[in-house]
Amino acid sequence: MSHNLDSMMFVGDTPWHGLGNELDRLVDGKTAMRESGCNWRVEKLPLQFVGNDFQPVQAGNGMALVRINEPGTEGYKKYGPQVWFANATDKYTIVQNEDAFNWIDRYNLKVETAGSLLGGRKVWILCPINGEFSPAVGDTHKPYLLVSNGHDGKGALVVKLVVTRVVCSNTLSWSLLEDGKELRVSHRRNVLERMNEFGELLGLVDRKVSDYATLSTMLAGKRMTKGAWEEFALRVVPDPLPNADGTPKSTTKAENKREKLLHLFENGRGNQGSSAFDALNAVTEFTNYFNVPSQDQSKRLDSAWFGRGSDMNQQAVRVLTQMYA
Numbered sequence: 001m002s003h004n005l006d007s008m009m010f011v012g013d014t015p016w017h018g019l020g021n022e023l024d025r026l027v028d029g030k031t032a033m034r035e036s037g038c039n040w041r042v043e044k045l046p047l048q049f050v051g052n053d054f055q056p057v058q059a060g061n062g063m064a065l066v067r068i069n070e071p072g073t074e075g076y077k078k079y080g081p082q083v084w085f086a087n088a089t090d091k092y093t094i095v096q097n098e099d100a101f102n103w104i105d106r107y108n109l110k111v112e113t114a115g116s117l118l119g120g121r122k123v124w125i126l127c128p129i130n131g132e133f134s135p136a137v138g139d140t141h142k143p144y145l146l147v148s149n150g151h152d153g154k155g156a157l158v159v160k161l162v163v164t165r166v167v168c169s170n171t172l173s174w175s176l177l178e179d180g181k182e183l184r185v186s187h188r189r190n191v192l193e194r195m196n197e198f199g200e201l202l203g204l205v206d207r208k209v210s211d212y213a214t215l216s217t218m219l220a221g222k223r224m225t226k227g228a229w230e231e232f233a234l235r236v237v238p239d240p241l242p243n244a245d246g247t248p249k250s251t252t253k254a255e256n257k258r259e260k261l262l263h264l265f266e267n268g269r270g271n272q273g274s275s276a277f278d279a280l281n282a283v284t285e286f287t288n289y290f291n292v293p294s295q296d297q298s299k300r301l302d303s304a305w306f307g308r309g310s311d312m313n314q315q316a317v318r319v320l321t322q323m324y325a
Helices: 029-035 074-079 097-106 191-220 226-236 252-267 276-289 297-306 308-324
Strands: 005-011 021-023 041-045 063-068 082-088 113-117 122-128 133-136 139-150 157-165 170-174 183-185
Touching: 029 097, 029 113, 097 122, 097 139, 097 191, 122 297, 133 191, 139 191, 139 297, 157 191, 170 191, 170 276, 170 297, 170 308, 183 191, 191 276, 191 308, 226 252, 226 276, 226 308, 252 276, 276 297, 276 308, 297 308
Parallel strands: 005 021
Antiparallel strands: 005 113, 041 063, 063 082, 113 122, 122 139, 133 139, 139 157, 157 170, 157 183
């Protein structure tokens, strides 16, 4: 089986069911960088660079982003000394893995899991914060701070709050900003200075965790009728718009998704098929385990954290808030 996962460390259960380096305790950023196999750096080299998987470029791009692995590391054993990542302009500023993991230590956070995807083109760090809460009896949720750094010439540096439902390891992103947008900064010349601003926003974490706990507790107490479910499902997974000539498109794919969501609403892990919170958990279970047509669970988690799965989760939150808040 091909895995989107490059390397990782973890404490306890993971979505990959044991892939990676298992540790017996939370660790600091420096240790996490080493144990997760992220102890390599990125350099900007001239476009004449020729290495593993190098791709030809069009005129106008300035530099090649190249992963540099030191002898004796797992990355060196796996890939050799150098790996081409992407092409970037001269203005692109690298945020080294060491910069991101040092940021974790600067704010005295501890790491539960960290690693990289796509050969290292995306690095993540996950730190537990603020204990646990339960929207309903026996339904424990754990909040985390997620730091993600891209090395693909496009991905930004992102800091977000994610909440994991322990019974099924579903994760849901929750913005630290008031407008609901992600806290992110592109790889420009001031990117390292902006990282300091991220630290200032950590003071919002307590309130943001409380906001999510309040919303989830409210939803757990709201009964979802058959009619409400049908409205919710259709707004989260709408039928496709007609073609430009007015002819209808097939609705089979959307109908299949809504059918799967209904099954998870009624029979998903920890669900009763009765509350608005069951509806939200049906969506998060879908995005975490079924949304990406792949047997590679790391691709599904990547989608749930950063891609279409995250967008779908946020749409579910918006719809339920409009229906019940």
